[in-house]
Amino acid sequence: MRQCFPGVFERGGKLYTKNRVPGQQVYGETLVVEDGVEYRSWNPYKSKLAAAIMNGLQNFPLSHCSTVLYLGAATGTTVSHLSDIATQGLIYAVEIASGAMRKLLLLCRSRPHLVPILGDAGKPRTYRAQVGQVDLLYQDIAQRDQVDIFCKNMALFRPAWGMIMVKARSIDVGRHPHHIFREAERSLGQLYHVQESVSLDPYCRDHRALLIRSPGLGQGKDKAA
Ligand SMILES: C[S@@+](CC[C@H](N)C(=O)[O-])C[C@H]1O[C@@H](n2cnc3c(N)ncnc32)[C@H](O)[C@@H]1O
Structure with missing residues (x-):
């Protein structure tokens, strides 16, 4: 295994994270053991962060x-890999759908540094009291007002970094994705520094990952790897 980012490994063109709960599969991913350490494959077709890395x-x-x-945690596919990476950290996972939350709760049982929050990311004040200082705001929500939701949360929690998966x-649906991405980059660029904009094709069509840095706003660690 070659480490490409902290806690992210690559072998034979595939991504892996070290399994924090050896023996446990979260979404049918492959488990492999190397030098006595168990890794989980990280599928870029099922996780947009893996697609951005690829x-x-x-x-x-x-x-x-x-x-x-983490806004839009769903059943925890990507959250589970983040929890493999941030082994000494904490992940607040916000999800609005109670069906998805039920599965997420099972994941949280075996990964105590995951904090599930049943809530609406469009109303960040409703979960403000449950969330401490954060280094990264990560959002994957397929809503019309996804950029506004992201900005509201950035403004309230003031992390050093933000990452939004724009759908x-x-x-x-009637406009060319290229124009929508440009508009999202422009409106975020008025408030923050858009550090990177990465297409997720072909893993996730018509999506882009935007990595945002908030100059002067970060209260925690402010350096990316
Ligand atoms: C594309 S899925 C997320 C997939 C997940 N991020 C992953 O990679 O494993 C989007 C999720 O956002 C949730 N969602 C949509 N609107 C939301 C809102 N306003 N607040 C919180 N979650 C929301 C949906 O219920 C859905 O589970």
Whole structure:
């Protein structure tokens, strides 16, 4: 295994994270053992962060001690890999759908540094009291107002880094994704520094990962790997 970012490994063109709960599969991923350590394969077709890494993401805003506010956690596919990486950190996982939350709760039982929050990411004040200081805001929500939701949370929690997985078709199915991405970059660029913009094709069509840095706002660690 070759470590490409802190806690992220590559072998034979595939990504892996060290399994924090050896023997446990979260979404049917492959488990492999090397030198006595168990790794979980990280599928870029099922996780947009893995897709961004596969597509050449340069800066990685996570380390073993990161604290993350994750909006749109679903059943925990990507959250589980973040929890493999941020072994000494904390991940607040916000999800609005109770069905997905039920599965996420099972994951949280075996990974105590995951904090599940049943809530609406569009109303960050409703979960403000449950969330401490965060280093990274990560959002993957297919809503028309996804950029506004992201900005509201950035403004309230003031992390050093933000990452939003923009789904063009949810914002406006009638316009070319290229224009939507440009608009999202422009409006975020008025408030923050857009450090990277990475297409997620072909793993996730019409999506882009935008990595945002908040100059002067970060209260925690402010250096990406
Ligand atoms: C594309 S899925 C997320 C997949 C997940 N990030 C992963 O990679 O494993 C989007 C999720 O966002 C949730 N969602 C949509 N609107 C939301 C909101 N306003 N607040 C919180 N979660 C929301 C949906 O219920 C859904 O589970």
